[in-house]
Amino acid sequence: MTTRRPTSPLHPYAGRFDVHATMPEQPVSREQILDELRQMSTEEDIKGDTGRVSGSIYSGDHDHYHFQVEAFGYFGHANVLQRDMYPSATKMEAEIIAMTADILHGDENTAGLVTSGGTESLVTAMLAYREWGRNTLGKARPQIIMPVTAHPAHSKAFHWFDIDAVIAPVDENQKVDLDFVRANINENTVALVGSAGTYPHGVIDPIPELGQIALEHGLGLHVDGCLGGWILAWAKDLGYEHTPFDLSVPGVTSISADTHKYGYALKGSSVLLFRPKELRREQYLLIDSWPGGAYASPGMGGSRSGGLISATWASLLSFGKAGYRAAAKDIFRTADEIRAAVVSHPELELVGDSLWNIAFTATKESQMDIFHVNDGLADLGWRMNGLQFPAALHFCVTRPNTRPGVTEDFARDLAKAVSYAQNPPNPMPRSGAMYGAGGAARPERDQLAKASADRLDAIHEVGPLS
Numbered sequence: 001m002t003t004r005r006p007t008s009p010l011h012p013y014a015g016r017f018d019v020h021a022t023m024p025e026q027p028v029s030r031e032q033i034l035d036e037l038r039q040m041s042t043e044e045d046i047k048g049d050t051g052r053v054s055g056s057i058y059s060g061d062h063d064h065y066h067f068q069v070e071a072f073g074y075f076g077h078a079n080v081l082q083r084d085m086y087p088s089a090t091k092m093e094a095e096i097i098a099m100t101a102d103i104l105h106g107d108e109n110t111a112g113l114v115t116s117g118g119t120e121s122l123v124t125a126m127l128a129y130r131e132w133g134r135n136t137l138g139k140a141r142p143q144i145i146m147p148v149t150a151h152p153a154h155s156k157a158f159h160w161f162d163i164d165a166v167i168a169p170v171d172e173n174q175k176v177d178l179d180f181v182r183a184n185i186n187e188n189t190v191a192l193v194g195s196a197g198t199y200p201h202g203v204i205d206p207i208p209e210l211g212q213i214a215l216e217h218g219l220g221l222h223v224d225g226c227l228g229g230w231i232l233a234w235a236k237d238l239g240y241e242h243t244p245f246d247l248s249v250p251g252v253t254s255i256s257a258d259t260h261k262y263g264y265a266l267k268g269s270s271v272l273l274f275r276p277k278e279l280r281r282e283q284y285l286l287i288d289s290w291p292g293g294a295y296a297s298p299g300m301g302g303s304r305s306g307g308l309i310s311a312t313w314a315s316l317l318s319f320g321k322a323g324y325r326a327a328a329k330d331i332f333r334t335a336d337e338i339r340a341a342v343v344s345h346p347e348l349e350l351v352g353d354s355l356w357n358i359a360f361t362a363t364k365e366s367q368m369d370i371f372h373v374n375d376g377l378a379d380l381g382w383r384m385n386g387l388q389f390p391a392a393l394h395f396c397v398t399r400p401n402t403r404p405g406v407t408e409d410f411a412r413d414l415a416k417a418v419s420y421a422q423n424p425p426n427p428m429p430r431s432g433a434m435y436g437a438g439g440a441a442r443p444e445r446d447q448l449a450k451a452s453a454d455r456l457d458a459i460h461e462v463g464p465l466s
Contacts, residue, residue: 013040014463021462051406053383053398055357059264060400064315068266071314075306089306092313099316100257100271103233103324104225105248111277113299114269114309118226119153120300121256121272124283125222126157126191128254128274131282132220133190145184146193147176148389149200151224154193164188174201174352178209185213191220191253196245197228200387200394202357204228204243211251220253220279226270227396229257231356234321234328240355247275254279264319264327264399265312330402331356338395341411345418348373351392361392368421371429376417378431382410386433 008014017036048057059065080089097112106112115121126144133142143164146154158165166189168180176194192214194205207223214221223245225232235242246255253275260269274280280298287295319327335356342348342358347366351359362368370391374384377393384393401407 008463010458011463019463047381047383048400050381051400051403052381052409053400054385054394055396055398056383057400058261058398060398060403061264064264064318065266067318068311068315072266072307072311075310078306079303080306080309081303086306089309092306092309096259096309096313096316097271097273100229100259101247101273103321104229104246104255104257104273106273106275107247109277110247110273110275111280112271112273113280114312115272115299116268116301116308117260117270118151118224118256118258119156121226121258121270122151122153122222122224123157123160124272124299125254125256126154126163127161128279128283129191129220129222130161130163132279133188135282137190137218139188139190141188142190143186143188144191144193145181145189147195147198147205149174149176149198149203150193150195151199151226154224174198174203176205176210178206178213181210182213185217185219189217189219191222193222193224194245195224195228196232196243196255197354197357198352199227199357200392201352201359202228202354202394202396203352204232204245207243207245207249207252211249214251214253221251223249223252223255226256226258227261227357229255230259230262230324231328231331233257234325235332235355237325238329238332240332242355247273259312259316262324262328262331262398263312263316265315266308268308269312327399331397331399334402334407335397337407338397338401338410341407341414344411345414347418347422351387351390351394357394357396359387359392359394361390362421366422368418369424369429370421371431372421372424373414373417374431375424375429376420377413379420380413380416382413386431388433391433 047053049060075086075088078086078089080086080093083090093114096114101110101112113124115124129144130142133139141164143166144158145166145168147168147170149170155165157163166184168184169177171177181192192210194207194210196204196207198205210221213219225245232242232245246252254273256270256272258270259265260267263269283299285297332355335358338358339350342350342360347363347368348360349363351361362370362373370393371386374386374393377384384395387394
């Protein structure tokens with residue numbers, strides 16, 4: 001029999017639904033399974049659907065979700081490794097790559113991969129540069145230079161693939177320090193990294209200048225557009241100027257862009273583009289001595305469901321360029337209104353110059369802790385993202401935030417949160433800077449590793465034991 005267990009913050013359903021600590025002896029009815037899923041999803045979607053969440057939920061359109069789920073269903077069972085059985089995967093995957101290359105100004109020498117998300121796109125790019133450095137440039141210890149603001153998935157690649165990394169500081173505008181980059185190129189450097197835009201502040205690194213440095217030294221340049229690629233692509237069409245960042249920039253040799261963010265596809269979809277095409281081949285794997293047959297793999301994945309490919313393909317086609325421009329217009333307008341609400345408070349100041357990911361902190365003169373502001377907003381139902389170095393918050397604007405009344409509510413509640421922060425009930429705020437935790441409190445540095453590992457353990461457990 002299944003056991004009912006006490007609830008915990010990570011397991012709120014333990015006292016409500018059966019906890020399956022072991023496989024049930026008898027089948028559970030489909031009706032019961034679907035009812036439990038329906039209850040959980042309906043309740044958990046409420047917060048995101050209100051428009052009071054920064055980032056995380058990019059579409060918010062449940063009709064669009066249902067459309068994609070239908071598209072997923074046609075090929076959810078299909079293993080696209082078997083292209084002789086499912087040639088439709090070649091059509092759809094190639095067209096996803098081609099459409100992404102189109103909006104990011106690729107050319108006939110551009111190739112790509114569809115990956116499971118931003119992390120896979122970034123680690124794949126880093127692996128390609130390691131292999132290119134070893135195989136083409138003859139560098140035994142390839143080195144990559146990236147800004148401190150670049151996504152930690154790059155660091156995951158450096159750790160996994162034994163790549164030497166040089167971490168560049170940023171300037172007062174949170175953009176990579178070009179002088180540092182130039183000064184730290186050496187005989188082992190194979191590639192540079194820039195972001196468009198950065199997760200913390202949404203800023204675009206000086207990609208044209210990084211491109212020139214890359215060309216001067218014969219290096220690769222990866223642009224992490226996982227967050228910004230599918231929203232910044234429409235900015236200039238809508239009258240918003242920004243730093244050039246895509247494959248139109250000389251020196252850019254790869255770029256990643258998550259279709260599951262501002263492409264509004266289901267989670268588990270990203271695109272990685274290479275220019276020249278030959279760079280994609282650097283991370284191919286061929287094993288010709290396996291008894292199971294000659295094995296050739298184009299990327300990290302082996303067996304993959306055709307469902308995500310068909311759903312992503314359907315999402316892109318259902319919007320078209322006109323649909324994406326309209327969504328981007330609403331997002332940039334909303335971001336303008338969020339920015340205006342922030343700068344209306346002399347106690348607050350902006351961090352960076354993002355068009356859609358509005359980062360802000362407390363001024364020194366205010367003597368406020370920005371996380372007290374976050375506490376005040378959280379008490380009023382908002383979920384911001386906490387940042388560090390410097391301590392700040394960001395509001396990454398997505399489609400749910402563009403709904404009528406959201407920005408007016410934010411302006412009103414931000415004023416209340418600032419008042420709260422000026423006279424907080426406790427000197428220490430409840431919240432802090434923890435990625436993926438909605439501004440949850442950050443443990444002290446000496447406790448951070450254990451606390452983080454404990455949490456990662458806990459989210460993989462079925463529930464408390466007593």
